[in-house]
Amino acid sequence: xxxxxxxxxxxxxxxxxxxxxxxxxxxxxxxxxxxxxxxxxxxxxxxxxxxxxxxxxxxxxxxxxxxxxxxxxxxxxxxxxxxxxxxxxxxxxxxxxxxxxxxxxxxxxxxxxxxxxxxxxxxxxxxxxxxxxxxxxxxxxxxxxxxxxxxxxxxxxxxx
Numbered sequence: 336x337x338x339x340x341x342x343x344x345x346x347x348x349x350x351x352x353x354x355x356x357x358x359x360x361x362x363x364x365x366x367x368x369x370x371x372x373x374x375x376x377x378x379x380x381x382x383x384x385x386x387x388x389x390x391x392x393x394x395x396x397x398x399x400x401x402x403x404x405x406x407x408x409x410x411x412x413x414x415x416x417x418x419x420x421x422x423x424x425x426x427x428x429x430x431x432x433x434x435x436x437x438x439x440x441x442x443x444x445x446x447x448x449x450x451x452x453x454x455x456x457x458x459x460x461x462x463x464x465x466x467x468x469x470x471x472x473x474x475x476x477x478x479x480x481x482x483x484x485x486x487x488x489x490x491x492x493x494x495x
Contacts, residue, residue: 337382338375340471344464345373345384348456352386355456361395363416396453398445399437407434 353368362368370389375382391409399405410430420426440446450458457464 337471337475338377340467340475341375341382341384342373344467344471345375345386347467348384348386348460348464349373351456351460352452355452355459356395359452359455361452363413367392367395394442395444396451398442398449398451400445401437401439401441403438403441405434405437405442407431410434 349371352371356362356368367389370387370392372387374385374387376385407427407430410433411426414420414426414429414433420429443449444451
């Protein structure tokens with residue numbers, strides 16, 4: 336029952352991440368949004384909700400520090416998909432310029448220490464997520480107490 340409830344919460348988190356990515360203007364192909372999924376795992380005596388996405392999600396979230404060579408092919412695809420340039424020479428030229436700028440200064444996201452999509456989503460949904468978790472566990476504790484009291488009541492009745 337708890338795992339099912341956490342699955343609902345994980346789905347909510349993924350939906351909100353997709354929404355925030357779009358709101359922040361990070362949609363190019365939609366691959367990042369389509370890659371997001373969640374899993375509820377049992378760990379020790381508890382549970383954890385794990386969110387998965389494509390490898391480059393971490394760069395969309397945190398940016399790229401200076402001194403890192405970003406793939407010029409990936410940048411060229413981005414330039415073309417965003418419609419920044421047309422024609423192979425122009426697309427490659429802009430991609431190489433962006434690559435050099437990121438190597439020298441880091442990406443804008445990193446340089447300006449902008450909030451990433453995960454942080455933005457958590458800022459706007461933390462209270463809702465907390466309430467969902469609180470409600471889930473409150474329900475489970477109430478059910479557990481009712482069951483325990485019911486068992487104790489039956490034991491007490493059979494002993495008399």
